[in-house]
Amino acid sequence: MENVNSVLESGNRLDIIRAIKDLKQFLEETEVTETRSMCSNRLVAILHKPNGTSTDLRIYANENLAQSEEAVINSIVNVHLPRELDAGPDNTLVFCMVTLPESNKTILGGPDPLYEGRLVGMSVRGKNVSRLRERVNITMIFTSALNETHVPRCVFFDFSTKAYRSDGCLTLWEYGQINVTCSCDHLTYFGVLMVSASLQPIHQEILSYITLIGCSASLFALVITVLLFITNRKARADVSMKVHINLAIALILLNLHFLPSQMVAALSSGRLCIYIAVSIHYSLLATFSWIALEGFHLYLLLIKVFNIYIRRYLLKLSVVGWSIPAVIVSLVVIINKDAYGRVPLDITNPNSTKICYIRSDTVKMVTTVGVFTLVFIFNVIMLGVIVKRVVSLRQRKEFEVSDRDRAKRDIFTLLGVTTLLGITFGLVFFSFGYLTTPGLYFFCILNSLQGFFIFLWFVMSLRKTGNSTKAAKTSNVTRSTNS
Template sequence: MSCVFYPQVSSSTVSHQDQEILTYITTTGCSLSLVALVITVVLFVTNRKVRADVSMKVHINLVIALILLNLHFLPSQWVAAWSSTGLCLYAALSLHYSLLATFSWMALEGFHLYLLLVRVFNIYIRRYLLKLSLVGWGVPALIVSLVVTIDKGWYGRVALDNSTSEICYIVNPTVKMVTSLGVFGLVFVFNMIMLVVTVRRILGLCQTKEFGQRERHKAKRGVCTLLGVTTLLGITWGLVFFSFGYLTTPGLYLFCILNPLQGFFIFLWFVLSLRKSGNSATSISSVTHNTNS
């Protein structure tokens, strides 16, 4: 993702050798994440209990957005080098849309976790998933449609920093900054606010005498879940704001190591969630058996 997001604010101080290494790291990480994300979808589809979980349905939408992002990002240089203008326009539109959809579902993850942990652990919103989907998939489509309607020439071949390679993306620097970095900035600030508010709320509940031991344990577990998931869903992208001057190259390396592996990290978290769910079901079954005996 570094090619479509990070170099927009990086300087030209990155050497050609570093650029090649970063490209290799990014490609390897994205490929690994793509495989892990596809496996995650398969696990979701084949597990009836997981499919019934509303939270998992929210997570799987982010997984699908990341799959689309990786699918359109990995062949981006090949498409720019060998494709026609029409195909390049499609590739640029798809890459922009999938990137915005990823940001959108990151924000919805923060919103969902806030409702789940802060709203007294009980929430019911009519057609909740439908409304989330309209925002998660609809807002990115609206932004891309607006850009291409104003001037489809804003999409085309873009040269990478210190490289002869090109990708199909947004040509206009201002449009690129506003619709990519600007959108992510809003998502990043929103998720950080949700994280702080939720942690403060849960820690406050844990300190009250009326808060039972069972609820206190559930709250602590919720905080751990929130910290883990929110860290995976956008916090590392914030490295883009700390990559100026002497920090440009180290920031790029951190960014290109952590972010392309985001899908792989989500896969690990998903597998751990399945194991915890299985252990909980086993424990409940054991307690029921003992009680009946």
């Protein structure tokens, strides 16, 4: 413990991680015949020897002492271990509190400081404790006032990835509270990060109403769009319209499952919440897939105009658009079935409104943010190519319409194509840092109404097709009269 203390004071990041990991293993392997408490400068530990009966266990610790069952004076950490651990006489339950120096609060990674530089580690000799039904509750007392611009977030340190994670941990805390409780379903080294508060409660409430109204309007408009497609024979014969309708169906599924997500998360039914979370994930990925396919289809229409024939073109698009998301979601369920569940809308405030969605940060980053980033880059390139093509066509041809009408038509066309390509989703990249609040407002307004914009695009396309048909008939009558 003295050697670890010296590493904490002067070691680099990798040395500190290695020292804490070695200490954890060493304490687990230490043989004791009775409960023993130890202290050495920045380390406080207790080796608890169970008496053979399976009961709840409480551990209390301050900066100089840790003991089980009995509270200590000026306790700063209280731990409640559930009976489900089932530790017997052959197991040793290890508790170790590590306090990093002031200068090393962020040395373990991440921009956010570790509160008081404190890590609380727990393990059971001979057991890998995870996925507990009864959670482990670690309560940390705040010994100094919190910055109003920061909120606590419970995390654990993953020694394999050498980074903080929050999978399986809930942060139980409210504004003004003098302590925070980390409720987790496994044992390891836990800590509390002080993260910047992203939004004030008033903004969260306004954004929730905007999202609810926008998604409801989009869902209604998208259903009307599908009905118009079904009842219009010419629209059913148009391949482009079929691609648009597949995107509309993906958005219908997304809105249909997202709207009741908050209500379902408030219920006690875990299985229903998991179903909603899986459905939202699948429909979101399907939306991204069809957005990418919209870009690919527009590229074929405008760039590869001649000599293009793809056998069973729409069937192949459908296989890509609907199957790839299904494969991704299936792999997530197989690899980590606990990746879905209740999560707070604001990750920096765990007590904010919860919805049913992806709980795993890794799954969320890879399968949603990662996939969308690739789709966004592809469609931005497609948009640039399309704009260049339209501009070149305008320069070659002379039109009877005025420059103002031509500019108006081009602007509306560009806005429609931008909606189909999902470019507005890219506003999420501007919802960080100083642009957090305005970026989130633009993101919520434009993307919650994306279904409504697609409805407008569809109606305008039908109207344009009707006008073209009328013009063709008029032209035929005129030629007949002249003859």
